[in-house]
Amino acid sequence: MIVQIPTCDDHRGISLGTFMIRDRCPKCGAARGVKRWIGKSYDGSRWLFVDCWKNACGHIDMYRDVRKEGLRMKHGGNRDKVY
Numbered sequence: 001m002i003v004q005i006p007t008c009d010d011h012r013g014i015s016l017g018t019f020m021i022r023d024r025c026p027k028c029g030a031a032r033g034v035k036r037w038i039g040k041s042y043d044g045s046r047w048l049f050v051d052c053w054k055n056a057c058g059h060i061d062m063y064r065d066v067r068k069e070g071l072r073m074k075h076g077g078n079r080d081k082v083y
């Protein structure tokens with residue numbers, strides 16, 4: 001699945017990255033992103049619109065784990081593309 005999240009903790013409201021991650025929870029293998037919505041991330045000074053999602057199992061994906069797991073794509077990657 002494709003997600004857009006901050007590329008660092010101190011994103012200054014502009015550092016948004018597109019990442020491709022697995023469709024399954026890395027902790028237990030349950031379906032990932034069963035519910036998705038657009039939310040806001042606050043770094044202490046600025047807001048950034050980001051993708052939010054819920055996993056079937058209830059495990060929470062932390063940004064830093066997603067950044068490690070995910071394959072970074074060029075900004076504006078085609079979000080409808082199937083991998």
Ligand SMILES: [Zn+2]
Binds near residue numbers: 028029058
């Ligand atoms: Zn899980």
